[in-house]
Amino acid sequence: MNIDFDACLVGSSSYDTVVGDWWSDRAEDSAHKKAYARIAEAIRKHCGIFEQIVDYACGNGQLLAALHKVFPHAHLIGYDGSSKMISRAKALVGSAATLRKTALPNSSLPAHYADVVVFAFPNLYLEDESAKNHSLERAAARLLSTPSPEDTDSQRSIFEGLIEERMITRNLWHLCKPGRWCVRVTYAGASLRGLSRIEQRRTRFEQGYATTVAGKKVPRYFSLHKSVFYRSQVIHDVYHQTKDKQDKSGGYFINFLRALP
Numbered sequence: 167m168n169i170d171f172d173a174c175l176v177g178s179s180s181y182d183t184v185v186g187d188w189w190s191d192r193a194e195d196s197a198h199k200k201a202y203a204r205i206a207e208a209i210r211k212h213c214g215i216f217e218q219i220v221d222y223a224c225g226n227g228q229l230l231a232a233l234h235k236v237f238p239h240a241h242l243i244g245y246d247g248s249s250k251m252i253s254r255a256k257a258l259v260g261s262a263a264t265l266r267k268t269a270l271p272n273s274s275l276p277a278h279y280a281d282v283v284v285f286a287f288p289n290l291y292l293e294d295e296s297a298k299n300h301s302l303e304r305a306a307a308r309l310l311s312t313p314s315p316e317d318t319d320s321q322r323s324i325f326e327g328l329i330e331e332r333m334i335t336r337n338l339w340h341l342c343k344p345g346r347w348c349v350r351v352t353y354a355g356a357s358l359r360g361l362s363r364i365e366q367r368r369t370r371f372e373q374g375y376a377t378t379v380a381g382k383k384v385p386r387y388f389s390l391h392k393s394v395f396y397r398s399q400v401i402h403d404v405y406h407q408t409k410d411k412q413d414k415s416g417g418y419f420i421n422f423l424r425a426l427p
Contacts (some may be wrong), residue, residue, distance in 0.1 A: 169406075181225075181248035188406070189289065190254060193228045197399040198287075202232035204396065205286060205351055205420060210236050212392060212422050213347045216281030217241055220341055223270055227255030227263070229286055234262040243280070245270060271337030278425075280341045285334070286351035287400065287418070303332050303371070306379035310371055314364045318410070324368075331372035339374060339387040342425035348388055350423065353404050355416035357395035375423060388423035395419040 169188055181189060192198060206229070209219075217240055221230050224244030233242055242263035246252050252267045259265075268275070311325035319327075338348050350373055354361070361369065370376035374387035398417035405413040 179248065181246075182250045186226075186248055186250040189251075190226045192400075192403055192406075193226055197402075198228060199232075201351075201396070201398055201400050201418065202229045202286075203235075205229065205284070205349070206232040206236040208394065208420055209233070209282060209284070209347075209349055213282055213349070215240075216346070218243070218279060218281045220245065220280045220283045221263075222283055222285045222338060222341070223247075223288065224255055224263075224265070225251050225289075227251075227258040227265075229284065230255060230259045230263045233284075234259060245272075245275070271333050273337060273340060275337070275341060277340055278343050280346065281343060282347045282349060283338050283341045284349045284351070285338060286349075287353065287403065288334075289403070303384050304329065306371060306382065306384045307332070309380045310364070310368050314362070316362055316364075328368060328372060332374070335372065335374040335387055339425055344425055344427040346425055348423040348425060350421045351418055352421065353401055353416070354395065354419050355401070355412065358393040358419050358421070360395070373421060373423065386426060388425055390421060390423055392422040393419050 169184060215237065219233060219237060219240050219242050221233065221242065221244045224230055224246045227244060230242055230244050233240070242259075244255055244263050244265045245268055246255070247267065247269045249267055252265050255263070255265050307325050307328040310328055311321050313321050313324070317324065342348050358366065358369065367376070367379070371379055371384065375390045376384055377386055378384065396417045400418055401413060401416040
């Protein structure tokens with residue numbers, strides 16, 4: 167499927183177009199199904215059994231289906247901004263989950279009610295560009311966006327990506343009960359420890375468990391408890407969008423984060 171992602175990816179409605187068909191094909195292949203089963207089991211093993219589990223940007227419901235197998239008695243909630251994705255998720259999981267179409271991030275969602283919030287394989291594109299201007303961490307993001315020799319994106323692109331990730335992080339924290347879990351599953355070419363120093367610093371900032379940036383304090387939303395890395399062909403999701411051969415190898419890491427009060 168030949169898609170101009172730069173032209174098509176504009177807000178969550180992108181997934182009501184051919185991009186949604188592309189993602190459904192990807193999410194239903196064997197590599198993704200194996201990853202979703204592994205993520206669900208890793209949550210059970212590391213976090214325990216809980217009542218309220220949110221799949222943030224749930225797409226077509228493949229992770230929700232995997233979670234239902236591991237947590238058959240949990241109340242599963244899926245949020246997504248695409249009507250097409252919500253419709254496909256309903257067809258897949260039926261009454262096993264409560265599904266809601268909403269643009270993400272959304273600060274009007276119920277606060278601090280979820281035991282576990284999962285955000286897996288982020289392909290989320292924000293619609294409200296003005297919301298970026300409300301970030302309290304712009305100075306830190308500006309420092310972290312200073313280009314390094316390994317960067318291929320522009321400084322502006324890196325900066326905006328950092329701010330967007332912080333917006334999502336605040337929304338994930340907003341949903342989590344204090345002391346409960348946020349599980350972030352991120353495409354990566356290496357384990358968290360295997361990333362370059364600058365990429366580690368950016369990840370700490372993006373995911374809200376950094377305490378300082380360049381000696382300056384930044385708001386902290388989570389503490390990192392564990393990170394595990396798996397090699398997987400799901401990384402090809404990234405390659406399809408970038409066409410960068412470096413994005414054909416790697417996999418994903420799962421970060422287990424506890425929400426701070």
